[in-house]
Amino acid sequence: MQNFHISLADTSSTSASQCFISTDGVFNSRARILGGGTCINAGFYTRASSSYVKRVGWDPKLVNESYPWVEKQIVQKPNLAPWQKAVRDALLDVGVSPFNGFTFDHKYGTKVGGTIFEESGRRHTAAELLASANPQNIDVLIHATVQKLTFDTRGKRPKAVGVIFKDENGKQHEAFISKRSGSEIFVTSGAIGSPQLLLLSGIGPKEDLKKLEIPLVHHNKFVGEGMQDNPMNTIFVPVKNHVKQSLIQTVGITKKGVYIEASSGFGQGRDSIQCHHALGYLCFGLSKTYNFWMNEQIGQLSTIPPKQRTKEAIEAYKDTKKDLPFEAFKGGFILEKIAVPKSKGQLKLIDTNVENNPAVTFNYFSHPRDLESCVEGIRIIESLVKSSDFISNTGFDVESTEKLLNMSVKANINLIPKQTNDTNSLEQFCKDTVITIWHYHGGCHVGRVVDPNYRVLGVDRLRVVDGSTFTISPGTNPQATVMMLGRYVGVKILRERLGKEANVV
Ligand SMILES: Cc1cc2nc3c(=O)[nH]c(=O)nc-3n(C[C@H](O)[C@H](O)[C@H](O)COP(=O)(O)OP(=O)(O)OC[C@H]3O[C@@H](n4cnc5c(N)ncnc54)[C@H](O)[C@@H]3O)c2cc1C
Structure with a gap:
């Protein structure tokens, strides 16, 4: 099936979130659930400015079509307390x-601003956006923690071919993408998870990977660099x-x-x-x-x-x-x-277990x-x-x-x-x-780790689309822009593949 997608999320059976402490000494939190941060966040919803959209080079027309696609499904006007x-x-x-x-x-x-909470307190989440997918064409696996991406390294450029993941019983599986042209892997593990997964899969600074005996797939010194927290x-x-x-x-x-x-x-x-x-x-x-x-x-x-x-x-x-x-x-x-913080830090692996947090420094x-x-x-x-x-x-x-x-x-x-x-x-x-407002971002910057179409530099069939790609903070609370970006990139790809007239609703 040409448009068959598998979506994996590492929903934990014990908690929707995992705490991490940055090396700066600030407590922080990572979502570990289908729907990501939208399942544990404060719900405030607000778009990035048009100058931000211009600055990062997005197509403003498609941006202005993509925000409302999110809003009509999960965002409300709050009753002011x-x-x-x-x-x-x-x-x-x-x-x-x-x-x-x-x-x-x-x-x-x-x-x-808007909110993803109803007045009754019921929360809407990004997971609900999956309702817009064609159920014939998508499988969602929860309790599926991706351990690493796998590559075919025989050609000139490494080619992503699949993922190794563990289910809730700790059993390991491998999933492969179709060999058909256009098949790709999208990593959307967030600003901690995505650089971590690239590093664990052999994409990153070769000296660091060598220390942990991770076979090198592609050397890129910028993976994990430019971590920022507001x-x-x-x-x-x-x-x-x-x-x-x-x-x-x-x-x-x-x-x-x-x-x-x-x-x-x-x-x-x-x-x-x-x-x-x-x-x-x-x-x-x-x-x-x-x-x-x-x-x-x-x-x-x-x-x-x-x-x-x-x-x-x-x-x-x-x-x-x-x-x-x-x-x-x-x-x-x-x-x-x-x-828009100017201070920057980095993310480094501590070990090769994807379930352990990497060392993250924000240099507040x-x-x-x-x-x-x-x-x-x-x-x-x-x-x-x-x-x-x-x-x-x-x-x-x-x-x-x-x-x-x-x-x-x-x-x-x-x-x-x-x-x-x-x-x-x-x-x-x-x-x-100083504490965090959990708007941390970076680690897979556009231009350094991914190209402007979110393709991972130096390898084929792999993209990263999430807050890790933000070179600068959207300034405002980011969930609107992260969700908008998912829709934006998806529509762009469909239009490229099917032509401008692609019937995308
Ligand atoms: C407590 C809190 C409060 C916040 N409040 C607000 C707010 O009010 N307004 C606002 O705009 N923003 C808020 N944010 C920020 C916002 O939620 C995040 O910026 C946004 O969710 C980031 O989206 P993302 O897709 O980049 O990453 P995430 O939302 O973190 O999603 C990453 C996903 O990847 C999955 N994942 C990670 N690693 C793996 C793996 N190895 N295998 C399989 N799956 C994996 C995770 O389970 C998760 O589903 C808040 C965040 C938090 C944590």
Whole structure:
């Protein structure tokens, strides 16, 4: 069958996500489920700007056809929660204007974006987009973890021929693509998974592969390079009034390279998405593992010297922090994230087991511009919480800024050793309290690892299409653009194969 596709996803039987800690000392999360990050994320949906589309060289017409294809299937207009309204009004009060209303479009000022959650809390995910496929032509295998790609290396250029994957019982299988022209493998394992899989399959820096005795298929020193994460810093704002739960709905898009967003309230249990996100991005995906982190009593772990922060030490520490009171966190978070970070890092394999995380370094704030933007962001939050609109909408007792900053430092939400001046110096505060907004990207950059059509350089029949290919961050929250890109590349390929008149709906 010419259009027969097998789609593999490594849905884990125990958790939809896997925690990883970057070598910087920041906790992070990887989705391990069909639908990827859309199954564990905060749901905020917003398109990249038209200048971004121009900059990366996408066809704007096809981009503008591809975003709505996603939106009509899984995106809604949110019902604005009180905390989000308060932040919206306060943003306008402090000059992050104009108000652009509800829109998917990226515009300077304050706006309300889309969401993949229904009002009832039901989440839509990218997995639902599979409903648009012809069921005769697609097979989806879940609990199928790809170990490596296989190649025919007899010709001039290596040719991808298949994948080796393990099922839920640990049994190994090999799947081959058809020999027919046009058959290809698409790797869409995300910004950690895709560079990891290329490296495990022998595409990467030859010296690194040699150390792990991985047979070389194609030398490319850029695989795993240019890893970036948008640093996030949050300020917890305690208020006396009851605060309804909310995930991100409002965003302030400033011209200073920093975006302001917010979340609030608690879920009914430690496993709820509200708990994980509204509670300040201090815990990690839907994994139960790091719930302990969201309590301000947590502190001492970052006093453990980095080399002693073994998995066992962290687990033991976590066990002592399981039953911390939720009441300590009555209020909401206002967060700022760097839109387009300039700091860069890399990803390196630690071993040859695909189930183990590679070593990922983001080098947060190593570029001075990122630090300047962070300081700008904290200053905006400081004035926002003091604005009359915010105070009257939330019942917030104006606390000294230092007290607010202190609470964030004490929450100790990363493994970065703290300095004594981190509330006096906003630069130090940014460095010491950095966390992730999970918008990490890079590792298989266009032009370095893949060509502009997402074909892996130096080999045939292989493409990578996901956030690992982003050379620069879309600036705004990325899920819209990652899903759009999947549709965009698919339609482009179909049109090339079947002609412009291909009936693509
Ligand atoms: C907790 C969290 C909150 C977020 N909040 C938001 C938000 O509110 N708004 C927003 O726009 N973005 C948000 N994001 C970011 C967004 O979800 C990601 O940018 C996006 O999902 C990245 O898409 P991707 O396809 O590149 O990778 P992923 O979504 O990570 O998908 C990778 C897929 O590959 C699979 N995979 C990996 N390795 C293998 C293997 N070896 N074999 C088989 N399958 C494999 C995984 O199971 C997964 O399904 C959030 C992310 C997280 C984690």
